[in-house]
Amino acid sequence: MAVYTEVSxxxxxxxxxxxxxxxxxxxxxxxxxxxNTNYFVDTDQGQYVLTLFERLTxxxxxxxxxxxxxxxxxxxxVPDPAADAQxxxxxxxxxxxxxxxxxxxxxxxxxxxPAHCASVGDMLARLHLAGLDYPRQQPNLRGLPWWxxxxxxxxxxxTPDQRSLIQDELAYQNQVASLPxxxxxxxxxxxxxxxxxxxMFEDGRLTGFFDFYFAGCDTLLFDIGVCLNDWCxxxxxxxxxxxxxxxxxxGYQRVRPLSAAERTLxxxxxxxxxxxxxxxxxxxxxxxxxxxxxxxxxPGHFERVLRQRLAQPYLL
Numbered sequence: 338m339a340v341y342t343e344v345s346x347x348x349x350x351x352x353x354x355x356x357x358x359x360x361x362x363x364x365x366x367x368x369x370x371x372x373n374t375n376y377f378v379d380t381d382q383g384q385y386v387l388t389l390f391e392r393l394t395x396x397x398x399x400x401x402x403x404x405x406x407x408x409x410x411x412x413x414x415v416p417d418p419a420a421d422a423q424x425x426x427x428x429x430x431x432x433x434x435x436x437x438x439x440x441x442x443x444x445x446x447x448x449x450x451p452a453h454c455a456s457v458g459d460m461l462a463r464l465h466l467a468g469l470d471y472p473r474q475q476p477n478l479r480g481l482p483w484w485x486x487x488x489x490x491x492x493x494x495x496t497p498d499q500r501s502l503i504q505d506e507l508a509y510q511n512q513v514a515s516l517p518x519x520x521x522x523x524x525x526x527x528x529x530x531x532x533x534x535x536x537m538f539e540d541g542r543l544t545g546f547f548d549f550y551f552a553g554c555d556t557l558l559f560d561i562g563v564c565l566n567d568w569c570x571x572x573x574x575x576x577x578x579x580x581x582x583x584x585x586x587x588g589y590q591r592v593r594p595l596s597a598a599e600r601t602l603x604x605x606x607x608x609x610x611x612x613x614x615x616x617x618x619x620x621x622x623x624x625x626x627x628x629x630x631x632x633x634x635x636p637g638h639f640e641r642v643l644r645q646r647l648a649q650p651y652l653l
Contacts (some may be wrong), residue, residue, distance in 0.1 A: 340366040342374045356419045384440040389433045401476040411467040414545035443539030451584035456543040458588030465557045468526030477553035491619040511604045518598040527560035532567045562606035575642035604650035615639035
């Protein structure tokens with residue numbers, strides 16, 4: 338989350354009244370994340386998150402907002418976009434696409450235990466199954482085509498060793514994508530950004546997934562790789578924590594067992610997840626947009642994760 342577009346108290350108050358969400362009591366810009374403008378807003382009816390979309394378009398956004406509605410209807414705990422009197426859930430504020438969702442209960446668990454990881458694995462598998470009949474289609478906008486476009490842009494900011502690593506890994510991922518086993522992987526809707534700060538817990542119980550604005554249609558295995566690279570690593574060095582990884586995978590496979598091809602390609606998709614976020618953090622760090630509130634992420638973190646996945650792949 339970040340603040341690129343300033344919204345005044347009066348502007349937010351009028352917008353929330355338009356959505357019949359009550360009288361505004363407070364508004365606070367959110368500093369985490371980097372893609373959209375986000376405010377936490379409290380009214381006499383509840384707590385909400387107001388988002389102005391800085392990159393996603395009016396044409397792209399129905400995929401994400403209706404996905405949340407679809408998942409919620411199938412028992413997945415996700416934020417619910419607020420509708421206007423005509424039932425529309427995509428709005429306009431300050432000339433930009435906007436939405437308001439309810440704020441989930443609880444807090445993010447930034448030091449997860451194996452039990453937390455098992456809960457996330459279980460719910461991710463349920464999300465994947467619930468999304469199989471979602472009728473809208475949109476590719477993962479930060480998938481392989483975007484990596485191929487963006488790596489040449491960031492190369493100038495890397496050392497020779499880093500350039501070699503990122504180019505070799507990109508070549509490897511293009512090779513993997515051409516394999517028959519890869520093309521046979523189960524596909525569907527994925528969250529694609531399910532880090533520790535996008536999941537809420539209350540009293541040890543998982544209360545929700547949020548921030549679906551990187552979601553898209555891709556291999557379900559890529560989502561697993563992204564999660565393993567965040568929930569199941571030691572943050573300082575990127576090394577995998579085997580107990581947490583085993584718990585995550587056990588929780589996931591109790592709901593949706595992996596196919597033989599998925600088991601084989603799991604290490605490759607962990608590497609893919611590390612590459613994806615290394616590229617995007619390099620891009621955001623070296624080519625930032627101006628924002629009044631912004632906390633940039635360290636690109637070096639996912640470089641370390643990628644090196645760890647190369648040195649010590651996690652195998653089922």
